[in-house]
Amino acid sequence: MLRAHSVEVVRSAEAPLIAAAEASGDPDAVMRRAAAGLAHHTAALVRERTGGVYGRSVLLLVGSGDNGGDALYAGALLRGRGCRVDAVLLSPDRAHPRGLAALRRAGGQVQAVDELGSQVPGPDVAIDGVVGLGGSGPLRAPADRIVSALAAAGVPWVAVDLPSGVDADTGTVHDAHVPATLTVTFGLLRRAHLLAAPACGRVEVVDIGLIDPADPAQARRMQMLEQVPEYLKTGPDTLFAPTRAEVGRQLPVPGPADDKYSQGVVAIRAGSARYPGAAVLSVSAAVAATSGMVRFVGSAADATSSSASAADTSGTGGQAPSRAPSAAADRVLAARPEVVCHPTVAEAGTAQAWVVGPGGGTDQNAIADIDAVLATGRPTLLDADALTVIATHPVLLRSATAPVLLTPHGGEFDRLTGGWDRADRAGELRRYVAGLRDRGIEATVLLKGRVTLIDNGETTYAVDAGSSWAATAGSGDVLSGITGALIAHAAAQRESAGAAERAYVQSISHTQNPYAGLDLAGVAAAAATLHGEAARLAAHRHDPHPAGPGAPIGASDLLAAVPVAVATLRGV
Ligand SMILES: NC(=O)C1=CN([C@@H]2O[C@H](COP(=O)(O)OP(=O)(O)OC[C@H]3O[C@@H](n4cnc5c(N)ncnc54)[C@H](OP(=O)(O)O)[C@@H]3O)[C@@H](O)[C@H]2O)[C@@H](O)CC1
Numbered sequence: 001m002l003r004a005h006s007v008e009v010v011r012s013a014e015a016p017l018i019a020a021a022e023a024s025g026d027p028d029a030v031m032r033r034a035a036a037g038l039a040h041h042t043a044a045l046v047r048e049r050t051g052g053v054y055g056r057s058v059l060l061l062v063g064s065g066d067n068g069g070d071a072l073y074a075g076a077l078l079r080g081r082g083c084r085v086d087a088v089l090l091s092p093d094r095a096h097p098r099g100l101a102a103l104r105r106a107g108g109q110v111q112a113v114d115e116l117g118s119q120v121p122g123p124d125v126a127i128d129g130v131v132g133l134g135g136s137g138p139l140r141a142p143a144d145r146i147v148s149a150l151a152a153a154g155v156p157w158v159a160v161d162l163p164s165g166v167d168a169d170t171g172t173v174h175d176a177h178v179p180a181t182l183t184v185t186f187g188l189l190r191r192a193h194l195l196a197a198p199a200c201g202r203v204e205v206v207d208i209g210l211i212d213p214a215d216p217a218q219a220r221r222m223q224m225l226e227q228v229p230e231y232l233k234t235g236p237d238t239l240f241a242p243t244r245a246e247v248g249r250q251l252p253v254p255g256p257a258d259d260k261y262s263q264g265v266v267a268i269r270a271g272s273a274r275y276p277g278a279a280v281l282s283v284s285a286a287v288a289a290t291s292g293m294v295r296f297v298g299s300a301a302d303a304t305s306s307s308a309s310a311a312d313t314s315g316t317g318g319q320a321p322s323r324a325p326s327a328a329a330d331r332v333l334a335a336r337p338e339v340v341c342h343p344t345v346a347e348a349g350t351a352q353a354w355v356v357g358p359g360g361g362t363d364q365n366a367i368a369d370i371d372a373v374l375a376t377g378r379p380t381l382l383d384a385d386a387l388t389v390i391a392t393h394p395v396l397l398r399s400a401t402a403p404v405l406l407t408p409h410g411g412e413f414d415r416l417t418g419g420w421d422r423a424d425r426a427g428e429l430r431r432y433v434a435g436l437r438d439r440g441i442e443a444t445v446l447l448k449g450r451v452t453l454i455d456n457g458e459t460t461y462a463v464d465a466g467s468s469w470a471a472t473a474g475s476g477d478v479l480s481g482i483t484g485a486l487i488a489h490a491a492a493q494r495e496s497a498g499a500a501e502r503a504y505v506q507s508i509s510h511t512q513n514p515y516a517g518l519d520l521a522g523v524a525a526a527a528a529t530l531h532g533e534a535a536r537l538a539a540h541r542h543d544p545h546p547a548g549p550g551a552p553i554g555a556s557d558l559l560a561a562v563p564v565a566v567a568t569l570r571g572v
């Protein structure tokens, strides 16, 4: 599990190391360790780009703080590798004095930014030592001009600690920022490394001897030594991201004793005459994501009496259908004949989880169905139109006795919140979830985007899709199906868990619902990772260079890649 921390935590983790360095009479010992890692990774990038290191040129853009000190010490080391190193000082009288002296001793060229004029050099690689943890707001002039000129000329940027112009805690990417190819950070990931992953490029963490406050093994060791530093007692600001290998291990594989029910049945209420494709995409994704079984209920408005009868009436207690099966059922069955269709929510057989909303409409029938789904007492994913309905009828969530997962995109989150600050996605999400939890609703919310955030009031996951190919119509419908299937599997596992475990979870969560405390956030993070992987694979299916830029995809291409993505993640 990747963990990323707030500036406060990072600073308190560094403090004892820096104090020890100062006490030993070598105040820059930690900074030189950081700089050695920075020089190493920069040299590797120079080699990757130019085939060598000796004789290549590196530009340092140096600010007024210790971030600039890192860059200057690294520049001295790169001089030692035979690079030409030019430092441009943004505040010459405030540049780190010992770092500057080290660079000069090593033969680096130093210039104040005022001496540069309009002539910006064209190095092989540029190092952004403008600001790190101490930065706030956008890049200031004239650094913004230098950064954009070099980026436009195709010069790759190495960000020291964080790209300047990206806020460390909120991950806000200001218009004027360094678009980093590589970010080299120290000891612990910062929140921005996950929240603003695309602006950071590849992130390398240099070991400078810090303890990770959220690493249980390290924390245990510290406890055994009875040296638990204050910063270990953290939590609410830590961000998490599962690794691909962890997600691969989490994806269900049927066992010898499994049947179609035991792996979790997901029921999906989706689609309408206006949005028929949403049902097909969501249901097909659920079929593709896990083994087991998928049920489907279409919208009443889409029902036709000429439709085929329901493919299965198991679990309906032999009651007559109260409305005709929908034309949507025909479309779903044409795409995935294994899906079991039902005329109404009430007549759907047992399911371990429900998905409601993709293309489902917002009319009275849709509202009644959302209410009926929530009243089933099963974990429920609310997406798309169901979120629009919830925004206007928030009281509906009171029908939920089991955990719910809301999966808005930015516009739907606008409707739910009445408007939110896009510069602080994680903070806004945490506040919204806290509000739901205060109302007694066991809610988890997944906020979609290139970096998808998932929050359950205690834990926030940030999942970078790795590319932006998933930004295509219908791809959210695919995500709903994948996620619903994985929730159903987790709920089925809960059902088969021992009574003692269920009683314990119910007692700590003060509810009688057998699914209370189900880890919807962890499941949603796995689903988002799988979705991103499917988009990546789909975009590269015709690409002779797997690391190349890829080609446009539609949601059905993403859907078709889901089984390969499952297999790929399992194989990591
Ligand atoms: N100490 C150590 O041993 C270690 C330290 N480490 C390194 O130190 C870094 C933290 O250093 P730091 O605390 O000096 O802050 P830093 O990020 O350099 O910025 C401070 C200056 O920036 C300025 N400024 C602010 N915003 C700005 C903007 N938008 N655009 C332009 N300027 C802006 C602001 O000045 P002012 O606002 O007064 O002009 C302020 O003086 C950390 O990220 C890591 O790289 C590692 O080596 C590990 C060991």
Ligand SMILES: Nc1ncnc2c1ncn2[C@@H]1O[C@H](COP(=O)(O)OP(=O)(O)O)[C@@H](O)[C@H]1O
Pocket: 384, 409, 447, 448, 449, 450, 451, 452, 465, 467, 468, 469, 470, 471, 472, 473, 474, 475, 476, 477, 478, 479, 531
């Ligand atoms: N820039 C992006 N990069 C990667 N994935 C994205 C990007 N923008 C959106 N996505 C993903 O695409 C999906 C879009 O969902 P949504 O907007 O609900 O689509 P639809 O309603 O058309 O099905 C989500 O999974 C979201 O995380």
